[in-house]
Amino acid sequence: MTDPAALDGFYSSPALDFTPRPGEILRRRTVATPRLDGGNRAWQLVYATRTAFSAPIPASGIVITPHTTEFARPSPILVYCTAFHGLGGHCAPSQLLAGERTEPETGFITTALERGWTVAVPDGHGLGMTGLGPHQFLAGRAAAHAVLDLARAVRALPELDSAQAPCTVWGYADGGRGAVWAAEQQPQYAPELDLRGVAAGAVVADPGALIAEIDGGRWAGLGLAGLIGLGRAYTHLPVGHILTDDGHRTIEQARELDAAALLVTYRNEPLGRWCERPDPWNDPLWRYVLANETSGRVAPQVPVHLYHGTEDALVPAAMGRGLFAEYRALGVDVSWREYATSHIGTATDGAAEAIARLASYLLHRPGTAARPAPPSPQTT
Structure with a gap:
């Protein structure tokens, strides 16, 4: 069966006969998001990013604005990192959200839009774009670059007044992995971004x-x-x-x-x-x-909220607890929540607190508030 993405020239890999700036928009188009409640205008983007080892590479993603916002412009930007969708085929989030097939994490994206946030969803290296696959699944630094450079691209979108917009990142499972890697890499890779905080559930902290x-x-x-x-x-x-x-x-x-x-x-x-x-x-x-792919070796400079299910049969809860302990030892402003449910159940049960944590992070610039003492692990 022919991959529909292969027939869509928008996702063809552009020839990088120059060295674009990370986050530079290479291609964009307006799209509809028919299965997404709460969305207003939306754009599919092809933007410049870097591989884990600094080579320029194009990546794709989607940016969705909310119908209404309680914020004075600019609206906060949430980069939402989906869980693993696949190595190839027509499963890139930016394609699902603008197509007839359903994006499995539409509900979480809708919740963020209802907060009045602009939501950007990266596809990740090698997914969506033709000729660049397979998707670089579990490559943490590559995922971080895709996340941070999409935030840069949103701030550069001429249709939005977002050049000074604060950012947060949220993800679950492999998406949570991308989120914490973005937090770890941001001070060095994208220091100009006003990153306020990160929420990450069921983080794959140790792929090995x-x-x-x-x-x-x-x-x-x-x-x-x-x-x-x-x-x-x-x-x-x-x-x-x-x-x-x-x-x-x-x-x-x-x-x-x-x-x-x-x-x-x-x-x-x-x-x-x-x-x-x-x-x-x-x-x-x-x-x-x-x-080289373990998390928790570098201290994020923003607050991080971690959560995990005690009955998670895919990513052991001990892996999340270990990352929490590593961050706490590094002096990170980190919170932890356990849910007495499964991998899938925790994605749902932990969403409300994740959103609430991100909303609270947006109220303060990094370094403007005293860091609270790290909380003890909690179970609900």
Whole structure:
């Protein structure tokens, strides 16, 4: 079946025969968001960003303004990072939100629009744009660049008076991973952004530990997706040395699949089936890559709200608690909330507090209020 995105010239990769500024808008068009309540004007964007290793690369996303706002201009900007949608195919959030198919996280985006915030949703490196895939799933620094450069692009949109707009970031699961990486990278990568705070749920803080945990089980397709996504992000390293011939063929097939197809096709399949060893995450080169992808090594300079479900069968709650402890040790203004429910249940149950936290962060510029003592873990 032909990918509709491949037939849409808007998403074709532009030739970067110059070095654009990070966040520079390369292409934009007005779109409708028929399945999104609370949205007003919207634009699909192709903008310049950087790979994890600083090479220029185009990325796509969507920007949606609210129908009404209680704020004097400029309206705050929320960069909303969706959970993993897939490695390829017609599953990029910017395409779903402007198409006939439903974006699974429409409800969370609507809640933010109802607050009067402008919402920007990045597709991430390699997703949406044709010829640049597969999506660089689990590559934290790449995700951070896509997030921060989309915020830059929103501030530069000529239709909006947003050049001085404050920003927040929110995400869940892999989206939460992108959010905390954006918080960690912002002081160095995008210091001019007025980032006020971040909310992140079920953060994949340690991809190596997660891949080992889910290998051969119901979520095994995500482990394969991580191998593919990180392999794409680290193409300057010989990361494919662990693959068998069958592994190379499998990757070519999987790199175009969305999340649902990955989970069905590779359910209960161990990575060792396609690798030279049964535990590829322990290969020395891959141990280096995965160690480079752990969160909590750099202190965000803005408040961070973390939340997790105690019954999360995909991302262990201990991983979230560990990140909370790391941030607290680094002196980050960090809060923590546990919910006695599942991975999917926590995405819903934690949304109201996440939005409330972000709203409170918008009331203060970083550094203008004394940092409270870190709270003790709480369970609801």
